[in-house]
Amino acid sequence: MATILVVDDELGIRALLSEILSDEGHAVEVAESAAKARILREQCKPDLVLLDIWMPDVDGVTLLKEWSASGQLTMPVIMMSGHGTIDTAVEATKFGAQAFLEKPITMQKLLRAVEQGLTKPAPRAAAPTPPVHLATVTPITAASSYAGMNNVVSPVRSELVGGDAHHHHTSPITYGSMQQAPAMNGHAPSGPSHEQSFELDRPLREARDDFERAYFEFHLAREGGSMTRVAEKTGLERTHLYRKLKQLGVDLGRSKKTAAN
Missing domain, CATH: 3.40.50.2300 (Response regulator)
Known part of the structure; x- marks a missing residue:
């Protein structure tokens, strides 16, 4: 065998x-x-x-x-x-x-x-390619959104809803570059904003990972770090949710602290 x-x-x-x-x-x-x-x-x-x-x-x-x-x-x-x-x-x-x-x-x-x-026959072995030099990259997270940001209008949405397709805004979309909401009674609001902008001029896999990371961090903060409630909200089993968060590099401890604040 x-x-x-x-x-x-x-x-x-x-x-x-x-x-x-x-x-x-x-x-x-x-x-x-x-x-x-x-x-x-x-x-x-x-x-x-x-x-x-x-x-x-x-x-x-x-x-x-x-x-x-x-x-x-x-x-x-x-x-x-x-x-x-x-x-x-x-x-x-x-x-x-x-x-x-x-x-x-x-x-x-x-x-x-x-x-x-x-x-089935084994796949044909590809010819060896020169070594690829990999750089260590610090993952982009939605941490900056925890400063509390409102009044953020997604550049993508502004192009799709009620806009002129031939005269839309073409300035770069920068992930994590949010507008700071004004302080309320001297206290800046906490928790991730429900509206965030993302850089789209890059591979789909990278853009999707950043979106999913921000999505789960938002719901973790909103649900007080409760994996059970986030699993119910997102429709994922707890095991799959936990593995997904680990794969995306979501800091569960930070999410709970943010929710507590």
Whole structure:
């Protein structure tokens, strides 16, 4: 049978998939992070990889791109996610993923995807590319919005509602550049503003992450840092919400302090 590498940061998912695949006669290796996955890929040379998208260190799509660019994508890769989108699935497929499984994964879907993955030829290894020099970038957060800002008109909305399409305002849209609301009785209002502007001239993934980060920080502050109420408000399960906040780098402690103030 095949050697399968399961990469997922959730212990329960790793244990469940490992048990199912082992019962089918496969040899299973598990990794809780992209760093461990890199090591096991070299050590056990898996015939197939089940790769989670949202992980704390490096997300699955980035790891997939890394393997593709360095000529290491010599095995079928099946992506997994509990809150993936069509855009994410398309992006993963573009970089060599053979299938996309949405959590919760049923046994039938898992075994069918694994069977199909093992019968398909492995993706052609891309020619190695020169090393990419990565810079460490401090994530942009919505922290500046906690100073309290009102009267902020979204530049995008001003172009879409009641404006002249041929004479709209074209000044740069800068994320985090908010207008300060006047102090009330000598006290500046606290909490993130419900209206914020974002820089749109950049890749969709970056713009989406910044929007989601600001969205969740707003609701955390509004709900007093309560994960239960935010989960109900946003329609996400608590587990998925917590993983999403970790992936976006949202500071839960800061949100609670902001709400208390």
